[in-house]
Amino acid sequence: MNVSDQSLANQLCFALYRASRLYIKLYQQALQPFALTYPQYLVLRMLWEADHQPLHTLGTQLDFGSNTLTPLLRRMEQRGWIQRRPVATDRRQLIIHLTDQGRQAQVPVGQAIQQLTAQQQLSPTEGQLALLENQAIIADLQRLLAHQSIIKEK
Amino acid sequence: MNVSDQSLANQLCFALYRASRLYIKLYQQALQPFALTYPQYLVLRMLWEADHQPLHTLGTQLDFGSNTLTPLLRRMEQRGWIQRRPVATDRRQLIIHLTDQGRQAQVPVGQAIQQLTAQQQLSPTEGQLALLENQAIIADLQRLLAHQSIIKEK
DNA sequence: CGCCGTTTAATTGCACACAATTTAGTTCAC
DNA sequence: GTGAACTAAATTGTGTGCAATTAAACGGCG
Numbered sequence: 001m002n003v004s005d006q007s008l009a010n011q012l013c014f015a016l017y018r019a020s021r022l023y024i025k026l027y028q029q030a031l032q033p034f035a036l037t038y039p040q041y042l043v044l045r046m047l048w049e050a051d052h053q054p055l056h057t058l059g060t061q062l063d064f065g066s067n068t069l070t071p072l073l074r075r076m077e078q079r080g081w082i083q084r085r086p087v088a089t090d091r092r093q094l095i096i097h098l099t100d101q102g103r104q105a106q107v108p109v110g111q112a113i114q115q116l117t118a119q120q121q122l123s124p125t126e127g128q129l130a131l132l133e134n135q136a137i138i139a140d141l142q143r144l145l146a147h148q149s150i151i152k153e154k
Numbered sequence: 155m156n157v158s159d160q161s162l163a164n165q166l167c168f169a170l171y172r173a174s175r176l177y178i179k180l181y182q183q184a185l186q187p188f189a190l191t192y193p194q195y196l197v198l199r200m201l202w203e204a205d206h207q208p209l210h211t212l213g214t215q216l217d218f219g220s221n222t223l224t225p226l227l228r229r230m231e232q233r234g235w236i237q238r239r240p241v242a243t244d245r246r247q248l249i250i251h252l253t254d255q256g257r258q259a260q261v262p263v264g265q266a267i268q269q270l271t272a273q274q275q276l277s278p279t280e281g282q283l284a285l286l287e288n289q290a291i292i293a294d295l296q297r298l299l300a301h302q303s304i305i306k307e308k
Numbered sequence: 309c310g311c312c313g314t315t316t317a318a319t320t321g322c323a324c325a326c327a328a329t330t331t332a333g334t335t336c337a338c
Numbered sequence: 339g340t341g342a343a344c345t346a347a348a349t350t351g352t353g354t355g356c357a358a359t360t361a362a363a364c365g366g367c368g
Contacts, residue, residue, distance in 0.1 A: 090346085
């Protein structure tokens, strides 16, 4: 980005921040009847895609550290969505399994989300474009942050 | 958005969530020497633009409620960035003023941000496009959420 | 004047996020 | 084999975000 464009970066960062919070607020409306939060829904989606994943893998996919996942997964276990089971061969690891309740929630939760997101007036074309743009931003930021942490090592 | 595109909404929401967190992480690197957080920086920016604003007005511009701003502003006052002063004519209100420290931070903080954001490889054109797309999403979500809260009133 | 609805700030309680540290377990070089 | 380097999860502490509630004060109306 050009040096003269601090203002653009500021606007972009703030727009992403607001858009993210608003989108999550919309999702929370759909998730509230299930007593799920948005990060918890993300974990469920990962597990619906592929069950029996280690905590670490979930963290990699969602960009969460163990300090975020540990209490989040504990709450999800308490509420019966998942089970946290240790591994015999490596006692450091923890494998996350869906419970029956967790598996069965897939359809109704999906429908609740559908019902709200279908009301968006944003065209699929524009949505696609925004997705691509934002993925480019993510890639750029990841590169930059990785680079920064190398500098920090010194 | 089309009914068949739940997956697009899911991807978009997640991309916004990740991009926002990454961008904020980048900003925090610049803000860390000043012991400022990103939301605190946003408040400072509003006040650099126009000083002596009521808490409520700041909340409107940043999309924060008083339950977020109250503790945030208290911390900022403790650290000497701002002052919270009651109004003689209306004791419910609270006007936020910059301190000298808060005013003088504008240039060095801006430079620190500049130094990091200048390293983005994202082209200004793409940044502009992403900004427009995301602003369209914000507008769409605000419309939808406002509509939902009307339904909720019933 | 006095009451009531409204507005606004503060409070409470819960759930993230994340930096930094600690604890426990594994692996690899020698 | 064993000790250092590494890895994974948990812990600690701070700072948001936000729903829901409470408290305070204004303002209009009878």
